[in-house]
Amino acid sequence: MEEGTPRAAVSWQNGTLAPVDRLRTERADSPTPGLVEGTEPGAGQRSAMFVHAQSFEDLTAEAEDEAQRAAKPDCSEGRDAEEFKVLVGEKSSEKQRSEDLLSESGTKEEEDVSSEAWRSHRKHMFVLSKAGKPIYTRYGTEEALSSTMGVMMALVSFVEAEKNIIRSIHADGCKVVFLNKSPLVLVGVSQTCQSDKELQRELHYIYYQIISLLTLTQLNHIFQHKQNYDLRRLLAGSEYLIDNLMHRLERDPGLLLSAVTCLPLASSARDVVSSSLQAAKDKNLVFSILLAGDRLVTLVRKKDQFLHHIDLHLVLNLVGSSSSFREGEGWTPICLPKFNTEGFFHAHISYLEPASELCLILVSTNKEEFFNMSECKHRFMERLGKRNAYQVLKEALKSPSYAVEQVGIPELRHFLYKSKSSGLYTSPEFPEVYQSDEEQERLMGLYQDLHSSLHHPTRPLRSYYRCSETENLLARVTSGFELYLCFSPLATKALAVSAVIKLLKWIRKEEDRLFILSPLTY
Amino acid sequence: MGESLPGGSAQHRPVRTLRVKMVLLGSSGVGKSSLALRFSRDQFRNSSPTVGCAFLTRMLLLSDVTFRLEIWDTAGQEKYHSVTPLYYRGAHAALVVYDISQRTTFSRAQVWIRELQKQYIPGSTVMCLVGNKTDLDQDRQVPAQEGQKVAEENGLMFTETSALSGDQVNELLLAVAHRVYECVGGQQEVLSEWQEAPSVHQVHRNHYSPVASCCRLGP
Numbered sequence: 001m002e003e004g005t006p007r008a009a010v011s012w013q014n015g016t017l018a019p020v021d022r023l024r025t026e027r028a029d030s031p032t033p034g035l036v037e038g039t040e041p042g043a044g045q046r047s048a049m050f051v052h053a054q055s056f057e058d059l060t061a062e063a064e065d066e067a068q069r070a071a072k073p074d075c076s077e078g079r080d081a082e083e084f085k086v087l088v089g090e091k092s093s094e095k096q097r098s099e100d101l102l103s104e105s106g107t108k109e110e111e112d113v114s115s116e117a118w119r120s121h122r123k124h125m126f127v128l129s130k131a132g133k134p135i136y137t138r139y140g141t142e143e144a145l146s147s148t149m150g151v152m153m154a155l156v157s158f159v160e161a162e163k164n165i166i167r168s169i170h171a172d173g174c175k176v177v178f179l180n181k182s183p184l185v186l187v188g189v190s191q192t193c194q195s196d197k198e199l200q201r202e203l204h205y206i207y208y209q210i211i212s213l214l215t216l217t218q219l220n221h222i223f224q225h226k227q228n229y230d231l232r233r234l235l236a237g238s239e240y241l242i243d244n245l246m247h248r249l250e251r252d253p254g255l256l257l258s259a260v261t262c263l264p265l266a267s268s269a270r271d272v273v274s275s276s277l278q279a280a281k282d283k284n285l286v287f288s289i290l291l292a293g294d295r296l297v298t299l300v301r302k303k304d305q306f307l308h309h310i311d312l313h314l315v316l317n318l319v320g321s322s323s324s325f326r327e328g329e330g331w332t333p334i335c336l337p338k339f340n341t342e343g344f345f346h347a348h349i350s351y352l353e354p355a356s357e358l359c360l361i362l363v364s365t366n367k368e369e370f371f372n373m374s375e376c377k378h379r380f381m382e383r384l385g386k387r388n389a390y391q392v393l394k395e396a397l398k399s400p401s402y403a404v405e406q407v408g409i410p411e412l413r414h415f416l417y418k419s420k421s422s423g424l425y426t427s428p429e430f431p432e433v434y435q436s437d438e439e440q441e442r443l444m445g446l447y448q449d450l451h452s453s454l455h456h457p458t459r460p461l462r463s464y465y466r467c468s469e470t471e472n473l474l475a476r477v478t479s480g481f482e483l484y485l486c487f488s489p490l491a492t493k494a495l496a497v498s499a500v501i502k503l504l505k506w507i508r509k510e511e512d513r514l515f516i517l518s519p520l521t522y
Numbered sequence: 523m524g525e526s527l528p529g530g531s532a533q534h535r536p537v538r539t540l541r542v543k544m545v546l547l548g549s550s551g552v553g554k555s556s557l558a559l560r561f562s563r564d565q566f567r568n569s570s571p572t573v574g575c576a577f578l579t580r581m582l583l584l585s586d587v588t589f590r591l592e593i594w595d596t597a598g599q600e601k602y603h604s605v606t607p608l609y610y611r612g613a614h615a616a617l618v619v620y621d622i623s624q625r626t627t628f629s630r631a632q633v634w635i636r637e638l639q640k641q642y643i644p645g646s647t648v649m650c651l652v653g654n655k656t657d658l659d660q661d662r663q664v665p666a667q668e669g670q671k672v673a674e675e676n677g678l679m680f681t682e683t684s685a686l687s688g689d690q691v692n693e694l695l696l697a698v699a700h701r702v703y704e705c706v707g708g709q710q711e712v713l714s715e716w717q718e719a720p721s722v723h724q725v726h727r728n729h730y731s732p733v734a735s736c737c738r739l740g741p
Contacts (some may be wrong), residue, residue, distance in 0.1 A: 213601060237550045237571045237599040324576055325567040327559050328595065332574025333605055344605075367608055370577065434540075 040480030040516040041418030041507040042426065044282045078153040122191040125206060125246060128153055130182060131476055136206070138238065141485040152187050168196045172385065176396065180205040183223035184210070192445070193450040202249050205310070208337045209245050212314045215237055216341035244321040248313075251444055252294070256451055257418045257482060258309050259425040260316070263295040263400055267512035268394045274298040276383035278520045280376040285522065286316070288343065290377075294320060296424075296516070303521040308338030309423050315347070319359055325349045328503040329377075333372045334363075348373035352390075357397055359505055401429040407506045409499045411491035413471065416447060417507055419515065426507065443471075446482050450475040454482070467491055476500060530657070537580075539588040542702055545610040547634045548619035549627040550598030553654040556685035557619065558595040561695050566686055572597040575609045582699050584665045589699055614705075615648040615698050618671075620655040622682065623661040635676050650679040652694065657684040661711070 026372045075124065127136040132153035156178060159166040169176040177199040181187040186203040214234060222229050254260050265273075276299045277288045284303050290297040294316055301307060318334065319325060333344035348362040348370065360380065362373045384390040404412055405429070413433060418425040434440050446466075453464050454477045463476040474496040485503070487496055511517065546554040555572050559565050562578040576595040581588060596602070602688045610616060617637055620631040631651065638649060651673040653664060673680035679697065683690040692739055 234599075234601040237597075238601070240570060318573065321570065322573050324572045325556060327555060327569060328562070328576040328578035328593075330574060330576055331609075332597075333602075335544075335573075367605070375578075 001346060013201060038421045038480070040419050040421065040478075040515075042424055043419070043421040043480070044515075044517055044519060052156055080315065089205075099140055114295060123192055126152065126187040126189075126201070127206060127210070128185050128187070128226075129223065129229070129231060130185065133228055133230055135210075135231045135235065136183070136242055138243065152178075153185060156185055164197045169510075170367065175199065177203065179207065181207050183219060193449050193452065195456065196208055197457050198448065198452050203247075205245060205249060205313075205422050206242055207315070208310055209242055209314060210235070211316075211337040211341055212335050213241070215335045215343060216337070217343065241321050243315060245317050248317060250441060253416050253427055253444070253447065254294075254309075254316075254425065256444070256448060257416060257422050257425050260296050260309060260312055261294070261425050261427065262514060262516055263292040263297050263396055264402060264513050265297065265393075265396045267517065269389060269396070270298060270516065272316065272387050272389040273384065273393065273517065274300060274516075274518075274520045276380055276387065276389065278522060279383060280380035281522045282364070282369065282372050282376050284366040284369050285362060285373070285376065286331070286365060286366045287361070288380075289315065289361040289363070291316065291319060291359045291361065293357045294391075295400060297393070298516060298519075300520045301520065307336070311336040311338045315361060319349060319361065325359065326351055329370075329374060332372075336363075346370075348377065350377060356394075357400075358393060404428040404431055409502050411488045412485060412499055412503075413488055414443065415503060416482075416487040417503070418482040420480055420519075422515060424515050443486065446471070446473055446486070450484055464497060472496060474500070539590050541592055542589045542615065542699065543592050543594065543613045543697070544615040545594040545596065545607070545613040546617050546619060547596055547610065547623075548598055548652075549621070549630040552598065552621040552624070552627050552719075553685045554598065554619050555595050557617070557652070557683065557691065558593050558656060560688055560691045561591070561593055561687050564574045564688065571599060574602060574605070580695075582695070584699065584703060587703065589702070590697070591695075607641070610641070613647055614702050615652070617650050617652050617694075617698070619652045619654050620664065620670075620680075621655050621658075622666075623655055623658040625663040625688070628653075628664045628672075632672060635678065641677070643704070645705060645731045648698055648705060649676075650678070650681065650694070650698055651676075652680075653682040654685055656682050656689060657686045724729065 044322070054342075121139050123138075125138045126134075126149060127137070127343035128134055128149040130153070132150045134149045156166055156170075165180060166178050168178065173191055175188075175190045175196060177188040177190070177196050179188075179200055183261060184207065186207055188199040188203050190199055219231075221235075222231070249255050256517075273290065277290060277298060281300075282286070286302045287307055288300040289312070290299075296312075299307065299312075314336070315334070318332075322330075324330065328350075332347050334347045335341065335344050344367070345365060346367045346369065347364045348364065350360055352358040352360060360377055362376055364373055381390070384393070404414055407415075413431050414428060416425060416427045430440055430443075434443050450464055450466070450473060454461050454475055461475075463474070463477075465475075466473045467489070469489060472489055472491050472493075474483075474485045474487070477482045481504075483500065483503070485496060485499060487499070506516065541630070546558055548554055550571060555569055555576065556566055558576065558578050559569075562580045572595055574597055578595065580591045580593065582591060583589075593659070596606050596609050618634045618638070620627040622628075635649070635651070640646070640656045651669055653666065653669045669682065670680050672678075679701065681690055681694050681697070683694055687692060690705045
């Protein structure tokens with residue numbers, strides 16, 4: 001990934017690479033709901049950090065055969081035949097296999113798959129191989145579901161034999177959605193209001209999580225050599241990452257909006273942090289990411305290299321799921337599937353202090369670079385200290401969010417706002433009414449329903465107002481932003497519509513603090 | 523952690539700090555990370571599986587030299603096995619860990635020993651077989667004698683520990699450090715020098731007698 005490496009053109013369906021550096025002189029002073037992309041509140045003034053995507057359509061579009069970047073990460077894939085035999089060699093007996101898997105992972109919650117409790121889960125996710133071998137189930141154990149997964153595979157094969165592709169089955173208030181990603185088949189079974197497209201999006205995330213752990217090259221290599229290979233052997237001990245991702249898909253607005261949120265921070269302080277990170281560079285460093293919990297503090301990237309929001313979500317999931325990074329400096333191979341499915345980057349992951357929420361991720365193309373990355377971290381810390389920015393960061397961590405009351409709109413309880421061109425979103429903390437986990441999940445479910453309506457595959461809507469006994473909701477999408485508002489049931493439609501303008505003005509006023517407007521590059 | 527150096531006046535302080543690379547290998551869930559955390563901070567806590575590798579450090583002051591132990595705690599999951607050589611290459615000490623209450627992890631430890639023997643010239647790396655989780659003695663599946671026998675056959679040090687209680691952990695660390703010191707002997711240029719002079723846990727070297735490579739540690 002050297003500076004001068006020639007690059008293959010990358011065409012993202014429903015999206016382009018992030019815009020080139022330019023000052024946005026045409027930024028509107030008074031925002032209106034019809035703002036075009038690039039002038040909406042929160043739009044970056046210099047250049048975007050992420051590969052630009054029109055909400056989540058990029059994710060569900062079949063863009064697997066797009067040209068891979070010529071600048072490839074270090075492919076830690078070259079195994080000689082002997083090593084490979086060890087990797088895919090069968091164990092002496094099935095009993096031994098099961099014992100080994102149990103001792104490796106040992107954490108899977110055993111749930112009787114014939115019980116009513118198992119059936120009553122509103123959403124199930126399954127992953128199986130083309131040979132019908134179980135790989136992952138969200139609830140219960142894979143062994144107990146082998147016949148069920150066999151039936152799923154039979155359905156896929158039967159339709160394939162007719163030169164067709166099975167996408168979904170709708171029956172009795174239940175949706176069964178299939179995602180065929182050879183050599184894997186992913187199946188979602190849902191009783192929720194989510195559309196097929198939404199469920200496909202979630203299945204894609206699971207697929208990318210698996211690729212992130214193994215690389216597509218390794219996955220294909222394994223199944224070419226042995227079609228009925230039990231992939232659980234390689235995923236053993238990592239199921240918690242998929243479990244956690246599933247939990248995030250239900251609770252994290254970022255995954256719904258295909259965006260990330262920032263730690264509210266004065267732009268002057270963020271600029272100091274960003275420039276300190278920019279200065280602590282190395283020739284093999286591609287991305288430097290500073291996180292505060294699930295919030296982005298800053299991201300510095302190598303010029304012409306863009307991070308896709310999906311890849312960033314996978315990094316967030318990895319860091320958020322693994323307490324092991326708190327104990328020392330992590331050095332881990334990670335595949336960023338939207339960047340390159342073929343090989344691993346190596347990421348140096350460490351918290352700035354053991355008890356801190358601030359986590360630094362330095363992504364390198366060279367697996368031998370641990371000490372260089374460690375040195376980059378020390379240089380960054382030194383600069384932060386010298387410029388008194390570390391103390392400011394610690395202060396900012398004390399209030400990682402803001403109250404909806406600050407917006408000053410009566411009856412407004414909560415909102416989600418995404419700037420499309422920056423790929424960043426903002427939302428206040430949950431108010432008193434939504435303090436419980438159940439209520440937060442319910443509200444997220446409502447947002448998901450609105451999202452499904454706005455992004456309906458055949459009848460997409462521009463805006464949508466919905467009343468209920470517990471809250472009133474308004475959703476609006478333009479070429480520049482996506483906005484979801486939640487009001488008390490006492491709010492009128494007129495108030496809700498006028499709130500959009502007020503909220504956009506408030507976000508414009510606060511955008512320096514809530515968004516990263518001037519991302520830096522090496 | 524470690525004992526204070528009696529009457530440690532300034533002129534007896536070692537002038538050099540040498541880097542010692544130590545790697546922990548073994549199946550997933552045997553307690554490698556818990557041992558590493560005991561080594562570096564004398565703490566215990568349950569954590570999620572290691573992703574890739576974790577790097578921790580610990581300063582040890584022997585009578586005439588300071589060791590900066592660089593502990594590489596590797597992931598035991600199978601998908602990381604192809605990158606593990608990256609972490610154990612050039613190690614001065616390798617600890618192969620198994621769980622005394624899980625026989626499969628003992629079998630796997632023997633595979634690691636064979637793997638290491640292919641990589642290293644005998645005598646260049648201090649190797650130790652460690653049976654962890656002695657606090658689960660009631661569930662023991664691997665007798666201590668069996669671990670001892672495998673260690674003797676392969677010329678390894680051997681001990682059993684409990685990262686949970688801390689039992690024999692410090693003793694293990696010190697014995698390995700002394701063995702590295704002995705192996706290096708006069709040719710300390712084998713170990714690269716560490717530039718910084720951080721705070722040091724002081725330990726008197728003479729409190730510990732040298733251990734033969736096949737000997738059991740502890741009482």
